Amino acid sequence: MLNDTIKTILSHRSIRKFTDESLSDEQIKLLVESAQMASTSSFIQAYTIIGVEDHSKKTKLSELAGNQPYVETNGHFFVFCADLYRHRVGSELEETNVEDSLESTEKFMVSLIDASLAAQNAAIAAESMGLGICYIGGLRNDITKVSELLNLPDYVIPLFGLAVGVPATKSDQKPRLPIENVYYKDAYPSNKDTVTEGLHHYNDIISDYYHKRTSGKRSDRWTEQVSQMLSQPSRPDMKDFVNKKGFMKS
């Protein structure tokens, strides 16, 4: 049952160092076409992909994302954007008022989901070609400047980058949540203890993973890492930015 596609999916690890070998135009086209074949809500196709080739722009994006060198050095750098501008322009052709709909929370969700499904198709397609990938959420660190750099109009916002290229390092797979803590039959557990016990179990797995990799120097718990990350709200300007761009007003 483990066909090549599933083997590719199960072998995923994020790659944070690429050679500078560029993807061919044919490869880029195949990745975009793969992205486009993902499901899309009511055929709305609510995303745009920017391929950043200009080197100074890549350097700038790398800085804006918190100095991540793999944003600058890779085989190709994609930025996936939620896009309802196309629909705004289309509505003018049809002389139809669509603002209320475009500005709803529902359509914000639709555009995020659409763009993410498309991106993951591109990611799997790239990995199936032997390339490595890394998602770059860090583009949201300074989302206003990223948006300006890419000339994004209203009703378009950058969501994340996808760096693709020939891997220059191999990285490990960290153990995911045990399946019984992420997949439930018929309903969410009604007893909070079920969730707590699952977290203790997962903490043991993650601590053990770090312990073995660092010869006992580290033994982080997952809840410790995640709680520390969440103790400071990041990107507090997000709602303002999203609203200013026309999304999620109602």
Added chain:
Amino acid sequence: MLNDTIKTILSHRSIRKFTDESLSDEQIKLLVESAQMASTSSFIQAYTIIGVEDHSKKTKLSELAGNQPYVETNGHFFVFCADLYRHRVGSELEETNVEDSLESTEKFMVSLIDASLAAQNAAIAAESMGLGICYIGGLRNDITKVSELLNLPDYVIPLFGLAVGVPATKSDQKPRLPIENVYYKDAYPSNKDTVTEGLHHYNDIISDYYHKRTSGKRSDRWTEQVSQMLSQPSRPDMKDFVNKKGFMKS
């Protein structure tokens, strides 16, 4: 270059009629494991998957989704949920305050993106096994009732369903936006005419597609279909629901 994975991706069509042959436990496990191997923002794993097997629940979900029979009759029905509850419980173990972060627009986006990347991995894995899939955004038609039916606590919201099963019909692939209208180099086009011309071109393609399929009876434009859909805001209660569940307050 067209390996089996890319062939699978490019052959996608949504399947809206399945046989009643159930997926095996092994298949379900493989799909969930595939979902879990998707990238996740800072290893946050902000989603939960509910596998609905109880037949009366499937019937109810089918009704709530607008009487879609393929929600009831399929090989397996998954509901993908944004989940930050696990992190809320984890933060109690660590005696850390994470509410401000959990309730931010940024983390709402992270959980939607995380859940969607995971879902698309499951979708591709299923299709690589010869199964068909259909995303069910219709679960958001009455998201409060779906949430209650699945016993979802605060900080967990259902995003969409994924029906998987043995296809009982074959469906067509509708032509996507031409690549030059969805993929831009270095920046979004500064001239609105570029977008407008692209839409006219795409309208011709879509009209032609319907014309040929219906022996001339239909010739819908894409902008016509999309504008009509968007002329009435759907799911106007979404923001309230999302806020009540603890998401996107700031």
